[in-house]
Amino acid sequence: MKVxxxxxxxxxxxxxxxxxxxxxxxxxxxxxxxxxEGQTCCGxxxxxxxxxxxxxxxxEHTLGVLERADYVVLPSGSCTTMLRTFYPELFREQPRRxxxxxxxxxxxxxxxxxxxxxxxxxxLGQGLKGRRIAYHHGCHALRxxxxxxxxxxxxxxxxAEIVDWAAAEECCGFGGLFSVKLPEVALSMxxxxxxxxxPTSQIDFLTSADGGCMLHLSGRIENRGLGxxxxxxxxxxxxxxx
Amino acid sequence: MKVAANQYPQEAARVLREEPQVRESVxxxxxxxxxxxRQAYAEVDAETWRHWAxxxxxxxxxxxDRYLLEAEASLQKNGVQVHxxxxxxxxxxxxxxxxxxxxxxxxxxxxxxxxxxxxxNPMLEGxxxxxxxxxxxEYIIQLLQQPPSHIVGxxxxxNLAQIRQLFHERFQTPPDASPEHxxxxxxxxxxxxxxxxxxxxxxxxxxxxxxxTLALIENEGNIRLxxxxxxxxxxxxxxxxxxxxxxxxxxxxxxxxxxxxxxxxGTFVSLIQGPRQPxxxxxxxxxxxxxxxxxxxxxxxxxxxxxxxxxLRCAACLNACPVYRQTGGHAYGYVYSGPIGAxxxxxxxxxxxxxxxxxxxxxxxxxFQACPVRIPIPKLLLTWRNRAVQEGLSPRLEAAAIKGxxxxxxxxxxxxxxxxxxxxxxEKALDNTVVPVIKAWTEGRAGxxxxxxxxxxxxxxxxx
Ligand code: SF4
Numbered sequence: 001m002k003v004x005x006x007x008x009x010x011x012x013x014x015x016x017x018x019x020x021x022x023x024x025x026x027x028x029x030x031x032x033x034x035x036x037e038g039q040t041c042c043g044x045x046x047x048x049x050x051x052x053x054x055x056x057x058x059x060e061h062t063l064g065v066l067e068r069a070d071y072v073v074l075p076s077g078s079c080t081t082m083l084r085t086f087y088p089e090l091f092r093e094q095p096r097r098x099x100x101x102x103x104x105x106x107x108x109x110x111x112x113x114x115x116x117x118x119x120x121x122x123x124l125g126q127g128l129k130g131r132r133i134a135y136h137h138g139c140h141a142l143r144x145x146x147x148x149x150x151x152x153x154x155x156x157x158x159x160a161e162i163v164d165w166a167a168a169e170e171c172c173g174f175g176g177l178f179s180v181k182l183p184e185v186a187l188s189m190x191x192x193x194x195x196x197x198x199p200t201s202q203i204d205f206l207t208s209a210d211g212g213c214m215l216h217l218s219g220r221i222e223n224r225g226l227g228x229x230x231x232x233x234x235x236x237x238x239x240x241x242x
Numbered sequence: 243m244k245v246a247a248n249q250y251p252q253e254a255a256r257v258l259r260e261e262p263q264v265r266e267s268v269x270x271x272x273x274x275x276x277x278x279x280r281q282a283y284a285e286v287d288a289e290t291w292r293h294w295a296x297x298x299x300x301x302x303x304x305x306x307d308r309y310l311l312e313a314e315a316s317l318q319k320n321g322v323q324v325h326x327x328x329x330x331x332x333x334x335x336x337x338x339x340x341x342x343x344x345x346x347x348x349x350x351x352x353x354x355x356x357x358x359x360x361x362x363n364p365m366l367e368g369x370x371x372x373x374x375x376x377x378x379x380e381y382i383i384q385l386l387q388q389p390p391s392h393i394v395g396x397x398x399x400x401n402l403a404q405i406r407q408l409f410h411e412r413f414q415t416p417p418d419a420s421p422e423h424x425x426x427x428x429x430x431x432x433x434x435x436x437x438x439x440x441x442x443x444x445x446x447x448x449x450x451x452x453x454x455t456l457a458l459i460e461n462e463g464n465i466r467l468x469x470x471x472x473x474x475x476x477x478x479x480x481x482x483x484x485x486x487x488x489x490x491x492x493x494x495x496x497x498x499x500x501x502x503x504x505x506x507x508g509t510f511v512s513l514i515q516g517p518r519q520p521x522x523x524x525x526x527x528x529x530x531x532x533x534x535x536x537x538x539x540x541x542x543x544x545x546x547x548x549x550x551x552x553x554l555r556c557a558a559c560l561n562a563c564p565v566y567r568q569t570g571g572h573a574y575g576y577v578y579s580g581p582i583g584a585x586x587x588x589x590x591x592x593x594x595x596x597x598x599x600x601x602x603x604x605x606x607x608x609x610f611q612a613c614p615v616r617i618p619i620p621k622l623l624l625t626w627r628n629r630a631v632q633e634g635l636s637p638r639l640e641a642a643a644i645k646g647x648x649x650x651x652x653x654x655x656x657x658x659x660x661x662x663x664x665x666x667x668x669e670k671a672l673d674n675t676v677v678p679v680i681k682a683w684t685e686g687r688a689g690x691x692x693x694x695x696x697x698x699x700x701x702x703x704x705x706x
Binding site: 007009011012013014015016017018019020023024035037038039040041043045046047048049050051052054055057058060061089139140142143144170171173174175176177178179180181182183184185186187188189192193215216218219220222223 | 251254255258259265269564565567568569600601602603604605606607608610611621624626627628629630631636640641644645647648650651652654657661664679682683685686687688689690691692693694695696697698700701705706
């Protein structure tokens with residue numbers, strides 16, 4: 001199966017290892033991975049801030065870059081949502097572009113979702129035996145795309161224990177520009193979310209499919225000296241397959 | 243009412259810094275409301291109910307002119323006097339006229355957000371009329387001269403210690419009085435109010451066009467008393483609160499109660515069918531319904547924002563909102579706060595007055611998931627943000643930055659260049675900088691650390 005990896009700009013710059021892990025994992029599962037060269041960012045920063053004209057420019061660019069792909073896979077829930085849900089929204093009034101966006105929407109998947117739903121794989125290996133993991137659900141993946149069980153299934157089937165976390169499904173407070181427009185509120189949200197974790201001594205690491213959430217949460221965790229490692233889901237899934 | 247919505251970012255930061263107990267009280271109460279809502283939704287086929295309620299409301303809003311006229315005729319047939327208030331001035335004048343004609347000296351009020359919107363209390367007090375809030379939460383914040391901070395729980399931002407202190411100062415209750423004791427003291431005071439009042443003012447959860455029925459939901463019994471004990475009852479009702487038929491009420495009443503407090507039905511539901519009839523032992527002599535527009539028809543005429551008017555004011559979106567939870571409602575600077583406030587306030591007041599509100603959200607989507615009438619709140623927040631941009635209300639620096647961003651992201655060479663530049667920056671630059679955005683980031687968060695090599699670089703170098 002031929003898969004185009006859309007790395008997303010945050011992963012490209014801050015979690016390059018997530019991209020590497022995603023490629024290795026997909027190859028391990030029998031896929032041929034391509035990396036369409038012209039790709040940049042999905043356009044979400046502009047879209048969420050209300051700059052739809054600019055978001056359309058970036059989206060048009062991405063539509064062109066990914067036009068020929070059979071499947072597009074992203075190691076990010078919120079960028080997947082951008083491509084799958086918000087691109088068609090953006091082009092509601094331009095029939096040709098809308099058709100293009102719909103076509104992209106149909107073939108775009110978040111990594112864990114792709115592995116479970118398209119590849120039909122729910123057992124990657126036993127590489128996570130005995131690991132205790134806190135899983136942060138990114139809001140877009142969870143509520144816009146309904147991705148909830150897929151990552152958990154893969155982690156559990158690899159031997160990990162997902163720790164009980166009352167606020168696992170609560171927003172971490174990142175929200176793109178929100179985190180810098182209303183930094184006090186954003187940090188307070190992160191604190192509230194982190195305060196409902198079991199003691200960090202009972203957790204090996206926190207993982208999430210979303211780069212933005214991870215930057216925000218890990219930045220806060222480090223700042224407060226909580227000593228909890230944060231790892232991209234793609235890297236953890238690759239470890240699962242070992 | 244006074245609008246301070248433009249102060250949202252400063253106010254939110256201030257509340258977090260100076261009043262940490264607000265966050266604690268609001269978080270505790272909203273989490274409790276929210277989990278009760280989930281349980282109550284789980285008992286019914288919530289998705290079907292929500293879709294049905296959405297379509298009934300859409301139908302009403304699409305035919306609002308017709309239903310308003312039908313409601314007026316039905317109400318009048320029941321002996322209710324109907325008034326139309328185009329704006330807040332109109333509404334105040336109408337209420338003042340009714341009060342004057344009825345020689346009203348004392349008013350009891352049942353909880354109504356629309357009367358806050360219209361600033362009815364200051365107007366009445368200006369006329370020398372004594373106004374008593376009879377909802378326990380409203381009564382407490384009236385004593386403190388504060389506006390409500392939540393649609394359903396107006397005093398949600400206060401904790402028990404603060405209320406104890408207040409009652410101790412005002413009514414000499416023991417400093418450690420139990421909640422039951424405090425409630426009993428308030429009940430005693432309010433009871434006298436009901437008996438002496440000439441006029442009762444309420445809002446309205448629903449008005450049924452077919453039968454002219456005014457429906458009110460509550461838990462304390464004060465609404466029932468406020469609307470039945472005094473000689474005159476005035477109900478202030480937003481024009482969007484209509485339901486077509488009496489049979490629609492059953493599900494809407496239950497849906498509202500489940501969404502608001504997780505109850506199957508409010509403890510008291512009043513279905514008011516007009517003033518006291520000859521031979522009836524009690525009930526008001528006059529019942530007035532004031533249909534309030536005050537900006538609603540312009541929201542209705544707005545092809546992108548009209549869905550906002552499906553709102554039942556259940557506050558489920560506030561309870562589900564992690565942003566609201568941090569500060570409570572006062573920071574929003576207007577009577578409607580939280581997610582619904584962030585989309586309704588710009589519609590009612592215009593974006594100039596309210597521009598920070600659509601940004602007061604991380605777009606997590608919990609509000610939409612909670613809303614019993616499926617108002618697409620995140621989508622509407624984005625719509626208002628887009629309008630702010632189009633109307634040139636967004637910060638100039640931000641607009642320029644986004645333009646630059648779009649340019650870079652449509653030119654792969656520019657993206658590469660930016661990626662290289664990011665790695666050439668001295669470590670300090672991303673940590674301890676004067677660049678405003680990065681500064682806002684690093685205050686409270688560890689500095690950004692780019693991967694030593696971007697993924698793209700690794701791919702191109704054949705390392706993947
Ligand atoms: S927007 Fe929906 S959830 Fe919020 S108050 Fe209105 S009806 Fe309730």
